[in-house]
Amino acid sequence: MARFGVRLENDPQLTPADSIELAQLAEGRGYEMVWVPEGSGRDSLTQLTYLACHTGAVKLATGILPVYYRTPMLTAMSAAGIGDLSEGRFVLGLGVGHRPSVEGTHGIPFRRPLTHMRESLTLVRRLLDGEQVFHRGRVFDVGNASLGAAAPRQRVPIYVAALGPQMLELTVELADGVLLNWTASNYLEEAIRHLHRGVEKAGRDPSEIDVAGYVRVAVSDNPDAARVSLQGQIARYASNPFYNNFFKGMGFGKEMSAAEEAIRKGDIEEAARAISPEMQDQVAVVGNAEQCRSEIEMRRSRGLNLPVVAPFTVDEAKASYVRVIETFGE
Numbered sequence: 639m640a641r642f643g644v645r646l647e648n649d650p651q652l653t654p655a656d657s658i659e660l661a662q663l664a665e666g667r668g669y670e671m672v673w674v675p676e677g678s679g680r681d682s683l684t685q686l687t688y689l690a691c692h693t694g695a696v697k698l699a700t701g702i703l704p705v706y707y708r709t710p711m712l713t714a715m716s717a718a719g720i721g722d723l724s725e726g727r728f729v730l731g732l733g734v735g736h737r738p739s740v741e742g743t744h745g746i747p748f749r750r751p752l753t754h755m756r757e758s759l760t761l762v763r764r765l766l767d768g769e770q771v772f773h774r775g776r777v778f779d780v781g782n783a784s785l786g787a788a789a790p791r792q793r794v795p796i797y798v799a800a801l802g803p804q805m806l807e808l809t810v811e812l813a814d815g816v817l818l819n820w821t822a823s824n825y826l827e828e829a830i831r832h833l834h835r836g837v838e839k840a841g842r843d844p845s846e847i848d849v850a851g852y853v854r855v856a857v858s859d860n861p862d863a864a865r866v867s868l869q870g871q872i873a874r875y876a877s878n879p880f881y882n883n884f885f886k887g888m889g890f891g892k893e894m895s896a897a898e899e900a901i902r903k904g905d906i907e908e909a910a911r912a913i914s915p916e917m918q919d920q921v922a923v924v925g926n927a928e929q930c931r932s933e934i935e936m937r938r939s940r941g942l943n944l945p946v947v948a949p950f951t952v953d954e955a956k957a958s959y960v961r962v963i964e965t966f967g968e
Contacts, residue, residue, distance in 0.1 A: 640938070642966050643671035643946035644959075645701060645852055648680045651955035657685065658692045660959050665696035667967020671729060673701035673817075673852075673946055677739065683716050690724035697727045701817060701852070701946070702799040704735030705754055706746050710761035711783055717766055718790050726792035730766075731817055732759060733799030736880050752804055753777055759798065759812045766794050797850060801829075801884050807836030815848030817946070820881070822920040823937055825888050826851075830941040850944035853937065854922035856952050857930050857961040864924045864952045866910070871950060872921065873897045873909035890917045922950075927965040934966065 644664045646657055661672050672689060676682035686698045698720070703713060713730070721728040734740075734755050737748040757775045761783075764771050768789035773780040797815040800806045809816045810833050818829060830849070837844045854871070856864035875881040876897035885894050896912035918924065923933040934945050949962035 699729035702733035714765035810836035818851030821851030869910035
């Protein structure tokens with residue numbers, strides 16, 4: 639079976655029982671990984687611990703843990719704990735997050751993101767590998783840190799959320815995989831080029847780097863309603879400087895500028911209308927089951943090793959997830 643992952647959103651519309659049912663459905667349909675994001679609301683580690691107790695084969699991944707919110711030692715401790723609890727099924731996804739959230743919500747200065755990620759990734763990897771760690775860097779000064787006997791018996795894979803060239807190249811130097819977001823079909827080949835450039839610099843084999851990516855998907859016989867929901871999602875990202883610049887770099891400057899202006903005026907509906915059909919088709923997949931499968935396979939052919947389908951709500955949250963999981967499962 640082709641490799642697939644699924645993103646289970648920390649959505650208040652989904653009860654804990656719903657999340658278990660969806661994770662078990664994905665596991666039964668042959669999915670390789672269940673990814674749980676962390677932004678606002680519930681944290682991902684608690685959700686994944688709960689899912690680990692109710693599944694037996696599917697891998698469980700953080701998608702992603704922002705490195706500013708936790709020290710490398712605490713991150714390694716959590717990964718070791720869930721890795722042991724899940725009998726080696728845990729995958730650690732890390733990212734820098736975004737300045738508005740890091741500074742505005744958590745009150746932490748968003749400084750030196752690349753350096754912060756490099757040092758965090760290096761320290762967490764060494765700790766999970768059972769090393770005694772001494773490190774004096776620009777961000778962290780660590781002496782005699784170790785997980786001791788609690789170091790995982792099985793290696794914990796680490797994926798890094800990356801969009802820009804520098805983070806992509808850093809990822810292939812130090813991590814096992816990359817997690818893309820809003821995985822646009824026209825951006826994939828450019829992202830792969832950056833990855834290969836980083837691979838060459840690091841002297842690694844390209845086959846060692848797994849390329850995973852979130853792809854928003856709605857399987858629906860009512861594509862118009864699905865697109866209205868999608869437009870609203872994309873428009874909300876216009877207020878995030880990181881994603882605003884990312885989408886502009888993909889050629890959607892007109893859409894982002896118009897959406898940004900509408901949001902400044904407090905008109906989210908106008909912002910949503912600014913998201914063109916072309917942009918929708920690049921950054922998401924909407925249609926019937928056959929159309930959606932075709933679009934995902936096109937992205938796979940362009941270098942996306944592990945499509946992580948990210949269902950979004952069209953009519954009712956749980957039903958939207960079930961349709962997507964069943965479409966791409968065995």
